[in-house]
Amino acid sequence: MSAAPAEDQVRQWESEQAHLRQQLVEDDTEAWQQNPDFSGLQRVGGVDLSFIKGDDVNACAQLVVLSYPDMELLYEDSQMVTLTAPYIAGFLAFRETPYLLEALQRLKKNQPELLPQVVFVDGNGLFHYREFGLACHLGVLSGLPCVGVAKNLLQVQGVYKSEEHQSQIAALQKGGDSFPLTAASGKVLGKALRSSDKSVKPVYVSVGHKISLDTAVRLTHSCCRYRVPEPIRQADCRSREYLRKHFPAADT
Numbered sequence: 001m002s003a004a005p006a007e008d009q010v011r012q013w014e015s016e017q018a019h020l021r022q023q024l025v026e027d028d029t030e031a032w033q034q035n036p037d038f039s040g041l042q043r044v045g046g047v048d049l050s051f052i053k054g055d056d057v058n059a060c061a062q063l064v065v066l067s068y069p070d071m072e073l074l075y076e077d078s079q080m081v082t083l084t085a086p087y088i089a090g091f092l093a094f095r096e097t098p099y100l101l102e103a104l105q106r107l108k109k110n111q112p113e114l115l116p117q118v119v120f121v122d123g124n125g126l127f128h129y130r131e132f133g134l135a136c137h138l139g140v141l142s143g144l145p146c147v148g149v150a151k152n153l154l155q156v157q158g159v160y161k162s163e164e165h166q167s168q169i170a171a172l173q174k175g176g177d178s179f180p181l182t183a184a185s186g187k188v189l190g191k192a193l194r195s196s197d198k199s200v201k202p203v204y205v206s207v208g209h210k211i212s213l214d215t216a217v218r219l220t221h222s223c224c225r226y227r228v229p230e231p232i233r234q235a236d237c238r239s240r241e242y243l244r245k246h247f248p249a250a251d252t
Contacts, residue, residue, distance in 0.1 A: 028212045061096075065116050078238060078242040123135055148205065193217055
């Protein structure tokens with residue numbers, strides 16, 4: 001297991017996040033984002049890393065591209081990778097982004113016609129300690145619109161699992177209902193979304209890059225057959241299946 005980074009390494013990461021943060025675009029940039037039915041959107045991507053239980057260094061980096069709106073598989077890339085950076089809260093991007101970016105670059109080189117028009121990331125975007133999570137990092141470096149979708153609430157910037165938060169969740173009546181995640185500063189960093197009628201537990205959506213929050217929430221809902229949007233769900237399922245196939249003795 002990698003040693004914890006020195007304080008100067010963390011400061012360097014903070015500096016790099018701040019530099020990349022200046023390039024972040026929090027607005028809609030594509031014509032399809034303006035359309036009520038997302039007309040013109042044909043390919044949605046999903047990325048995820050899955051680990052063998054008990055091994056936090058070797059992982060399967062997964063990219064899938066699905067058709068929109070049918071959610072049929074167009075492309076998949078499963079790659080075993082060895083992570084070199086440790087997990088430090090707030091710096092997940094430095095651990096995972098290089099391998100997810102490589103997958104997108106392989107696709108762009110080999111089958112550019114299948115490059116996704118938007119990428120769903122299993123993690124946070126603006127809803128982050130310094131408003132620059134994994135989805136933002138991948139978005140800025142890839143240049144692609146990205147949406148961060150987290151399954152668990154990151155308690156950050158004054159947003160907590162309080163009684164008020166729980167009552168707001170209980171008030172979400174149907175799939176598509178949402179409420180803002182408002183920082184102590186008053187800035188809305190994301191939204192809690194009831195992603196389907198069948199699931200009462202929300203997901204947490206935030207801007208990654210080149211998309212507005214309202215569009216990101218609406219698009220996430222439109223890609224959900226279950227609780228988790230299909231691009232992320234498929235990436236997770238396929239990466240775990242890859243590990244089971246190639247490491248049958250391991251518990252994934």
